[in-house]
Amino acid sequence: MTKLKDIAARLGLSPATVSRALNGFPEVNEQTRQRVQAVARAMNYRPNQIAQKLVSGRSGMIGMILRSPVDVATDPSFFEVMAGLSSRLADYDMDLVFHASNAEDEVAPYRRLVAKATLDGFILNAPTVEDQRIQFLTAAGVPFVVHGRAGLGVPDYPFFDIDNAALARQSVALLHDLGHRRIAFLNGPANYAYAAQRLSGFQSALAARGLVTPTRFIRHDRLAEDYGQRAAATMLTDTAAPTAFLCASTLIAAGVLRAARKAGLSVPGDLSVIAHDDAIPQFRAVNFEPALTVTRAPIRDACGPLTDKMVRLLDGAQSSDLQTMVTADLIVRQSTGPVPVGQQGGWNETSVVAD
Amino acid sequence: MTKLKDIAARLGLSPATVSRALNGFPEVNEQTRQRVQAVARAMNYRPNQIAQKLVSGRSGMIGMILRSPVDVATDPSFFEVMAGLSSRLADYDMDLVFHASNAEDEVAPYRRLVAKATLDGFILNAPTVEDQRIQFLTAAGVPFVVHGRAGLGVPDYPFFDIDNAALARQSVALLHDLGHRRIAFLNGPANYAYAAQRLSGFQSALAARGLVTPTRFIRHDRLAEDYGQRAAATMLTDTAAPTAFLCASTLIAAGVLRAARKAGLSVPGDLSVIAHDDAIPQFRAVNFEPALTVTRAPIRDACGPLTDKMVRLLDGAQSSDLQTMVTADLIVRQSTGPVPVGQQGGWNETSVVAD
DNA sequence: AGAATTTTCTAAAACGTTTTGAAAATTCCC
DNA sequence: GGGAATTTTCAAAACGTTTTAGAAAATTCT
Numbered sequence A, B: 001m002t003k004l005k006d007i008a009a010r011l012g013l014s015p016a017t018v019s020r021a022l023n024g025f026p027e028v029n030e031q032t033r034q035r036v037q038a039v040a041r042a043m044n045y046r047p048n049q050i051a052q053k054l055v056s057g058r059s060g061m062i063g064m065i066l067r068s069p070v071d072v073a074t075d076p077s078f079f080e081v082m083a084g085l086s087s088r089l090a091d092y093d094m095d096l097v098f099h100a101s102n103a104e105d106e107v108a109p110y111r112r113l114v115a116k117a118t119l120d121g122f123i124l125n126a127p128t129v130e131d132q133r134i135q136f137l138t139a140a141g142v143p144f145v146v147h148g149r150a151g152l153g154v155p156d157y158p159f160f161d162i163d164n165a166a167l168a169r170q171s172v173a174l175l176h177d178l179g180h181r182r183i184a185f186l187n188g189p190a191n192y193a194y195a196a197q198r199l200s201g202f203q204s205a206l207a208a209r210g211l212v213t214p215t216r217f218i219r220h221d222r223l224a225e226d227y228g229q230r231a232a233a234t235m236l237t238d239t240a241a242p243t244a245f246l247c248a249s250t251l252i253a254a255g256v257l258r259a260a261r262k263a264g265l266s267v268p269g270d271l272s273v274i275a276h277d278d279a280i281p282q283f284r285a286v287n288f289e290p291a292l293t294v295t296r297a298p299i300r301d302a303c304g305p306l307t308d309k310m311v312r313l314l315d316g317a318q319s320s321d322l323q324t325m326v327t328a329d330l331i332v333r334q335s336t337g338p339v340p341v342g343q344q345g346g347w348n349e350t351s352v353v354a355d
Numbered sequence C: 001a002g003a004a005t006t007t008t009c010t011a012a013a014a015c016g017t018t019t020t021g022a023a024a025a026t027t028c029c030c
Numbered sequence D: 001g002g003g004a005a006t007t008t009t010c011a012a013a014a015c016g017t018t019t020t021a022g023a024a025a026a027t028t029c030t
Helices: A004-011 A014-021 A030-042 A049-056 A068-074 A077-091 A108-117 A132-140 A164-177 A193-208 A223-238 A250-262 A298-314 B004-011 B014-023 B029-043 B047-056 B068-074 B076-090 B106-114 B132-140 B166-175 B193-208 B225-236 B250-262 B299-314
Strands: A061-067 A095-101 A121-124 A144-147 A159-162 A183-187 A218-220 A244-247 A271-276 A293-295 A323-326 A330-332 B061-067 B095-101 B123-124 B144-147 B159-160 B182-185 B218-220 B244-247 B272-279 B292-295 B322-327 B329-331
Touching: A004 A014, A004 A030, A014 A030, A049 B047, A061 A077, A061 A108, A068 B329, A077 A095, A077 A298, A077 B095, A077 B159, A095 A108, A095 B076, A108 A132, A121 A132, A121 A298, A144 A298, A159 A164, A159 A298, A164 A183, A164 A244, A164 A271, A164 A293, A164 A330, A183 A193, A183 A223, A193 A218, A223 A250, A223 A330, A223 B322, A244 A250, A250 A271, A298 A323, A323 B132, B004 B014, B014 B029, B061 B076, B061 B106, B076 B095, B076 B299, B095 B106, B123 B132, B123 B299, B132 B144, B144 B299, B159 B166, B159 B299, B166 B182, B166 B193, B166 B244, B166 B272, B166 B292, B166 B329, B182 B193, B182 B225, B225 B250, B244 B250, B250 B272, B299 B322
Parallel strands: A061 A095, A061 A121, A121 A144, A144 A159, A159 A323, A183 A218, A183 A244, A244 A271, A271 A293, B061 B095, B061 B123, B123 B144, B144 B159, B159 B322, B182 B218, B182 B244, B244 B272, B272 B292
Antiparallel strands: A095 B095, A293 A330, B292 B329
């Protein structure tokens, strides 16, 4: 391994100048910079990252922790995000270190790693409504960036999130404009912030349009196909069955489509289905039969912003300058259509059909 | 952050003694060791890992690289292994750094990371028959440990693997003892070493028992349910349909069971199904209907050995001392039974039934 | 008691960078 | 051509540990 000193010796310079020449400092003669760079390349010089880290006080390592049983089952996007982050971080010569914990206490691994003080910061995924990890890291003064955000408002830490409330409102708007007045909502697990946000958007959109959805048509569960199928199957047997389903994920929508098929209902003839689409390569909404109408916000899009925010946060930027909320695209495909005739009646508070 | 010097100052000792006291060196008075440890604890001392790494020349970081489209689709065990490894490595105060690459050239990310020289070693997953990564790392002299092994024999690098050939032989033996003579094999993708090893075991077991399976009943594809379903469906329409299926994964077996149901065949009455079970929490072979007979080798079991091997390898152990091959357990449940009467005939080379 | 060991500790070097403070070299201006 | 201003370079310190070489203190031996 050639080191700075070797290059310096070869050129009759001091290590200091060589360091500056390579790191683009202005106070070094352009001509010598050229020479230095040439020799560095010739000697195949690679700065020793560990040494750099020691003097800079930064480890260049960002931690991401998997809540083992929870995330794997609940959040298929975790690895998608991790993969994206690792490439982006590599651009900054930073590394993503991965930890898994199956502790009941989700804060425990953070406590341990913060004590070790070897990571520069954390990236958090899938925050819950009152996320313990966020509370701990805030109290500990450790830098972190959240993919998503806890609560319903704008918090005081850096985050990248989609506007979940808006996305639910867009979906309701589309369906209502098509004449639907009985819209069921197969939401994600209730403890997740995104689910709470979408629920809030859903409710407010309904209210704004004078609609009502009885609680038995609003469900919370893991983003899985059989949840969609089972929930839809029962709801469709109701005397006042929904004419439209809003699904928290394409996987849930797949279940709903299956249930519809089994019930002999055509989509979008008898039933409209709309879902939110994270654009995870495995489950493609376009390939659905019929192609799925979705609000679309590729989860991959979060990776760039999240890394940028982390880097800038470590460089001392203000949290308030590191908050982004993007709106999802509404993509109308074949799974939504006008409400079937004779089904235009809405639910009222006591969930009796008034047609 | 309290450092070594602070403790030394507080006790009127030199940093050297403090360092030795904490690291259990013999040449320090037991009494002073006690004092040092007490003060270290009182001052909440944590050694700066970066500094340790600089002097030791080790980074304490082990790399694991995801071949992005390939692994995600093909190897559901990747993250299972990663999660296990990260906990085990943590016991040694080492970190697992994760990288994802969607480059066509699977060696590229290794080349890049080896050049950076910041990782102590790599853990490789799912080797192919002639694995490029292994060849590169061997040539580069970089430490690595393989989960699995390339080729059919015993290679010359550290690895942990299950005896894939034996597992196929066990399965064939069980089925043949039950009277089956027409055994189909839904194997994994042909380029993976494990698939080649199982195929070899399958063939040799058949040969030893005077059986033959025509190539149209041996398939290679990704470990997915619909592969199992489709392949089984076609095979079952054959005039000399298999009476038993050997599946490379429980997921494939799930597909086979579906195909059997659709074809109106009962398992194990009309058809026997056996699979290899990695024991990944998501797909539980016990919960199958009927409960699945499997060769079982929990993938989690690899994590401990793999980390141990890596640690010992970095400590200078011989590769030949770091090779483990374990045999899978054969667990007989409800999906295997005696061959149906009238179906005892085997295939011959030209795949005509001789009964 | 003095020499020879052994035990216990220390000062300083090392790991490979970056950065600070100062010195040397060059350019500028009159 | 001489001083000031500017540009370019350097020596040394710093980051926080471990380790080497050796000194001091304590113990054992004769």
